[in-house]
Amino acid sequence: MNIKDSKYIIPDSTPELELGPDWLKERRRSARHNFNEQPLPHRGIHLWRYTDPNDLIAFTHKAIDDVVDYNIPNEARKNGVIVTSLTKAIESHLELVEPHLYQLVNSESGKLEAENSTLWRNGTFVYVPNKVTISDPIHLTHHIGKDTSSVFPRTLVVVGKQSEITLIDEYEGGPETEENGHAHINGAIEIVGMEASNTRYISLQRLSHATRMYQTHRARTDKSATMLTIPLAFGGSLTKQNFGVLLDGAEAESRIYGLLFGSGHQHFDNHTLHHHAHGETNSDIDIKVVLKDKAVSAYTGLIRIEQETRNCEAYQTNRNLLLNPGTRAETIPELEILNENVSCSHGATIGSIDPLDIFFLNSRGIPTPEAVRMIVTGFFASTLKQVPEDLRERINVFVAERLEGV
Amino acid sequence: MSHNNALLDFENVHVKVEDKEIVKGVSLTIHPGEVHAIMGKNGSGKSSLSNALAGHPAYEVSSGTAFLDGKNLLKMSADERSRAGLFLAFQYPVVIPGVTVANFMRTALKAHRGQDADMSDFRKLFRAEMKELGVSPDFATRYLNDGFSGGEKKRIEILQMAMLKPKIAILDETDSGLDIDALKKVAEGINRFHSDQTGILMVTHYQRLLDYVKPDFVHVMIGGRLVKSGGPELALKLEDRGYEWVEAEMSQGSGK
Numbered sequence: 081m082n083i084k085d086s087k088y089i090i091p092d093s094t095p096e097l098e099l100g101p102d103w104l105k106e107r108r109r110s111a112r113h114n115f116n117e118q119p120l121p122h123r124g125i126h127l128w129r130y131t132d133p134n135d136l137i138a139f140t141h142k143a144i145d146d147v148v149d150y151n152i153p154n155e156a157r158k159n160g161v162i163v164t165s166l167t168k169a170i171e172s173h174l175e176l177v178e179p180h181l182y183q184l185v186n187s188e189s190g191k192l193e194a195e196n197s198t199l200w201r202n203g204t205f206v207y208v209p210n211k212v213t214i215s216d217p218i219h220l221t222h223h224i225g226k227d228t229s230s231v232f233p234r235t236l237v238v239v240g241k242q243s244e245i246t247l248i249d250e251y252e253g254g255p256e257t258e259e260n261g262h263a264h265i266n267g268a269i270e271i272v273g274m275e276a277s278n279t280r281y282i283s284l285q286r287l288s289h290a291t292r293m294y295q296t297h298r299a300r301t302d303k304s305a306t307m308l309t310i311p312l313a314f315g316g317s318l319t320k321q322n323f324g325v326l327l328d329g330a331e332a333e334s335r336i337y338g339l340l341f342g343s344g345h346q347h348f349d350n351h352t353l354h355h356h357a358h359g360e361t362n363s364d365i366d367i368k369v370v371l372k373d374k375a376v377s378a379y380t381g382l383i384r385i386e387q388e389t390r391n392c393e394a395y396q397t398n399r400n401l402l403l404n405p406g407t408r409a410e411t412i413p414e415l416e417i418l419n420e421n422v423s424c425s426h427g428a429t430i431g432s433i434d435p436l437d438i439f440f441l442n443s444r445g446i447p448t449p450e451a452v453r454m455i456v457t458g459f460f461a462s463t464l465k466q467v468p469e470d471l472r473e474r475i476n477v478f479v480a481e482r483l484e485g486v
Numbered sequence: 487m488s489h490n491n492a493l494l495d496f497e498n499v500h501v502k503v504e505d506k507e508i509v510k511g512v513s514l515t516i517h518p519g520e521v522h523a524i525m526g527k528n529g530s531g532k533s534s535l536s537n538a539l540a541g542h543p544a545y546e547v548s549s550g551t552a553f554l555d556g557k558n559l560l561k562m563s564a565d566e567r568s569r570a571g572l573f574l575a576f577q578y579p580v581v582i583p584g585v586t587v588a589n590f591m592r593t594a595l596k597a598h599r600g601q602d603a604d605m606s607d608f609r610k611l612f613r614a615e616m617k618e619l620g621v622s623p624d625f626a627t628r629y630l631n632d633g634f635s636g637g638e639k640k641r642i643e644i645l646q647m648a649m650l651k652p653k654i655a656i657l658d659e660t661d662s663g664l665d666i667d668a669l670k671k672v673a674e675g676i677n678r679f680h681s682d683q684t685g686i687l688m689v690t691h692y693q694r695l696l697d698y699v700k701p702d703f704v705h706v707m708i709g710g711r712l713v714k715s716g717g718p719e720l721a722l723k724l725e726d727r728g729y730e731w732v733e734a735e736m737s738q739g740s741g742k
């Protein structure tokens with residue numbers, strides 16, 4: 081067999097195929113089969129127009145554990161919240177895991193999702209019982225090592241009926257430069273928001289510039305539940321993240337308020353999906369992008385409203401702020417609306433900072449670098465209003481650091 | 487040439503916008519304690535002159551000299567001009583989304599002082615100035631000029647002047663869009679700011695602001711030039727009779 085082709089084939093001897101109980105091994109084997117049989121995504125398909133799938137298949141299928149720190153507030157422990165590895169949860173709480181695992185992201189979702197479905201090792205499980213409100217965030221931090229590695233994080237979150245949580249899901253680390261190695265991450269996140277629950281899920285990606293990340297997130301919101309998804313992305317050399325929410329019961333509500341700030345030669349390719357599978361649901365998306373140096377970003381936002389799902393509201397905005405020539409942003413709204421009884425809008429802007437805004441701040445004594453910082457921070461402000469204050473302060477520091485030298 | 491004790495002193499200033507000459511040789515000297523008013527028809531170049539003096543990137547001073555308290559204004563960037571003591575209250579203030587008035591004000595003060603003000607000192611000062619100007623404390627946490635009414639924007643401009651304490655303030659139609667009570671508050675704000683150490687250049691169309699803030703000199707701008715200067719009585723005459731008689735005088739003058 082051609083060595084070059086080996087990255088497209090997961091061998092039969094892969095140790096992950098032997099992890100877990102029999103039913104799980106069976107799922108892994110069929111996922112491996114799907115991965116090996118499926119062709120690479122075609123570049124003509126809209127979601128792959130901006131990124132070469134060859135760049136996102138792991139360099140090696142020798143997976144290592146996803147090293148995750150859990151920061152769990154005391155009130156969460158006291159109220160029966162479980163945060164543990166998926167492997168352990170399968171041993172101790174099978175009945176909580178089995179109905180949900182692989183329901184939203186599985187080997188049918190795509191070739192790379194099949195890769196993750198085969199090769200994930202320890203994974204993370206977050207379970208919130210019914211009627212529990214935790215005000216402080218549960219914070220997961222995934223640490224990626226400094227050497228070449230392939231990691232396949234898989235996270236399952238179940239939020240019980242009438243419960244309320246904030247989950248911060250942070251990804252950091254990776255080789256400092258490409259001379260030191262390449263880290264490769266292919267992650268899957270499944271979130272179930274049961275009836276009348278309120279979930280705030282914050283993804284913070286601040287990987288090194290020698291790390292590539294592919295990530296598929298799918299959440300389900302049941303009747304009267306709300307889901308607030310906040311993707312914040314700063315890191316990675318090549319990042320392709322796909323955030324999607326299925327609105328699956330009357331009065332379910334989903335909002336995705338994201339931001340990314342690219343610099344250097346970073347490449348971002350993001351998608352969002354709002355799938356209105358039930359009538360009387362509403363959704364809103366606001367994605368903000370700031371780019372400097374030679375960074376590029378493509379954003380594709382799909383709103384899908386089924387034929388029989390009436391009285392839905394769906395809104396989508398994507399704003400791109402380019403700090404210098406040489407950056408590039410693409411924005412592609414997609415609407416698949418199969419009935420007319422909906423209220424729907426989308427808008428997108430791509431532009432640079434208005435020199436008049438800078439002048440106005442200058443005219444009050446504020447030097448240009450500080451004026452730019454204020455304008456960028458101001459651009460992000462409505463998104464960061466949605467995150468806890470200490471995280472907001474950290475993000476503002478990242479933003480200020482990234483603006484140095486503009 | 488710079489007059490030794492002048493706060494603002496410019497001579498034969500020409501201003502170009504997109505390669506078109508708008509201001510065609512204007513000279514003015516403002517000493518400490520003086521209030522000057524410029525009146526003139528729409529489009530005569532009053533805002534172009536004001537913007538050019540403040541360092542607006544679209545308004546190029548193509549020739550002439552300008553000194554701020556003895557320093558060469560034209561060599562300074564816009565932010566340096568502000569820190570050197572020049573303030574322009576804009577005819578059309580800009581909206582800065584996501585930046586609160588308080589945060590903006592604090593950053594501007596920090597830039598002026600070279601160091602961050604103590605938070606509680608800042609709050610005290612800021613609240614007091616807001617109160618004096620009849621600005622509701624809610625404005626502190628609102629985004630700068632975002633959704634502000636025309637009159638609210640003008641009041642916030644004067645609030646900025648009050649906080650930054652410039653040497654010379656150019657007020658470009660700060661009176662327009664103000665209701666009667668707001669006009670009074672703003673005029674009081676200007677008078678509080680004014681002292682024998684500061685200078686004011688007001689651009690206005692109406693006598694009503696000048697009733698409260700008494701000018702020492704009134705200048706008339708037509709076609710990019712200051713064509714006539716006088717005392718406060720000139721403003722009254724303009725209010726009464728418009729600009730036709732000035733234009734008539736000009737054409738007689740040029741016919742001689």
Ligand SMILES: Nc1ncnc2c1ncn2[C@@H]1O[C@H](COP(=O)(O)OP(=O)(O)OP(=O)(O)O)[C@@H](O)[C@H]1O
Nearest residue numbers: 503504508526527528529530531532533534535544
């Ligand atoms: N940024 C610009 N781009 C193009 N033309 C401009 C610009 N600014 C000013 N002008 C033109 O220059 C002339 C003078 O404008 P300016 O705003 O200075 O007048 P003004 O005396 O302040 O008028 P008003 O009393 O209406 O405020 C006008 O003809 C205006 O259209």
Ligand SMILES: [Mg+2]
Nearest residue numbers: 532533534577
């Ligand atoms: Mg004007």
